[in-house]
Amino acid sequence: MPVLTLQHISKRYGSVQALSDVSFTVPEGSVFGVLGPNGSGKTTLLGIVMDVLKADSGNFRLFDKSPTAKERQQIGTLLETPNFYHYLSGYKNLEISASIKKRGKDDINRVLEVTGLSHRKDYAFKTYSLGMKQRLALAGVLLGDPDVLILDEPTNGLDPAGIAEVRALIRQLSASGKTIILASHLLDEVEKVCTHVAILQTGKLLVSGAVNEVIVRSDFVEAGAENLDLLSRLLNEFPGATLVEIKDGMVRAQFDTAPDPAAINRYCAERGCWLTFLQVRKKSLESAFLEITNNATS
Ligand SMILES: Nc1ncnc2c1ncn2[C@@H]1O[C@H](COP(=O)(O)OP(=O)(O)OP(=O)(O)O)[C@@H](O)[C@H]1O
Numbered sequence: 220m221p222v223l224t225l226q227h228i229s230k231r232y233g234s235v236q237a238l239s240d241v242s243f244t245v246p247e248g249s250v251f252g253v254l255g256p257n258g259s260g261k262t263t264l265l266g267i268v269m270d271v272l273k274a275d276s277g278n279f280r281l282f283d284k285s286p287t288a289k290e291r292q293q294i295g296t297l298l299e300t301p302n303f304y305h306y307l308s309g310y311k312n313l314e315i316s317a318s319i320k321k322r323g324k325d326d327i328n329r330v331l332e333v334t335g336l337s338h339r340k341d342y343a344f345k346t347y348s349l350g351m352k353q354r355l356a357l358a359g360v361l362l363g364d365p366d367v368l369i370l371d372e373p374t375n376g377l378d379p380a381g382i383a384e385v386r387a388l389i390r391q392l393s394a395s396g397k398t399i400i401l402a403s404h405l406l407d408e409v410e411k412v413c414t415h416v417a418i419l420q421t422g423k424l425l426v427s428g429a430v431n432e433v434i435v436r437s438d439f440v441e442a443g444a445e446n447l448d449l450l451s452r453l454l455n456e457f458p459g460a461t462l463v464e465i466k467d468g469m470v471r472a473q474f475d476t477a478p479d480p481a482a483i484n485r486y487c488a489e490r491g492c493w494l495t496f497l498q499v500r501k502k503s504l505e506s507a508f509l510e511i512t513n514n515a516t517s
Pocket of ligand 1: 256
């Protein structure tokens with residue numbers, strides 16, 4: 220059962236079309252990244268799902284039902300950084316969060332344990348590292364044990380250690396069965412934690428689906444030889460070659476399956492072309508992403 224299904228959501232603020240006809244589905248158990256540059260509509264989209272904002276048109280379903288307060292109660296959200304009290308302990312701050320959420324205190328020790336903060340629960344919030352502060356924010360989200368978490372830019376403003384801590388926690392929560400929807404402008408986030416992604420650009424959905432399917436990162440070969448034209452022709456004829464070009468004094472070739480360097484080397488040698496260089500490389504996530512966004516604008 221999908222956790223969230225968006226159907227043709229549009230939203231305008233005055234002259235700004237923040238979202239245009241956005242539809243996608245978030246499968247249960249996924250870590251779903253809503254990815255896009257600043258201003259692409261990510262926060263607006265999450266706000267609509269959490270009923271903080273109203274869409275102009277379109278609709279969405281939560282747990283395959285028209286959303287009511289009951290469905291939203293199964294969702295923990297971190298849309299903006301909570302205002303914790305600096306002089307109060309982590310535990311006391313969570314007591315306040317629990318009372319705002321009208322939940323008892325019973326769950327506080329559990330969420331401190333899950334977020335790895337039990338040993339620091341009696342220390343003042345101001346003594347926490349950036350990563351610990353964000354983990355406390357996530358502890359607050361976990362009160363009441365929601366099945367689904369919605370997080371807006373969960374690693375924003377953190378130092379590299381804090382980012383690593385929060386990502387590790389997201390992976391751990393995902394492994395425990397939670398569905399996590401997170402907005403991010405960081406490609407790195409998608410690569411490191413997300414199983415699925417929806418890419419937004421100026422309010423329009425470019426693609427959505429499983430990361431490996433959406434962002435095709437086929438391996439490619441870079442090869443050199445004295446006669447680059449001959450090498451280029453041979454690689455073009457090599458079974459499975461999809462794109463072959465001469466670039467920066469080398470031949471770059473993409474294939475529809477993972478290329479076998481030994482087979483390529485033998486194939487060229489048998490046809491009188493001796494390679495001076497051969498390397499199999501992975502297309503960077505960044506270049507794959509640029510291809511998706513450039514294709515959309517061209
Ligand atoms: N309350 C508002 N009034 C007018 N325009 C708004 C409002 N909120 C957002 N916008 C505009 O709508 C567009 C989408 O904004 P939104 O905050 O949803 O994007 P975002 O992808 O979350 O960006 P960021 O990564 O910067 O948070 C932007 O052009 C933004 O300037």
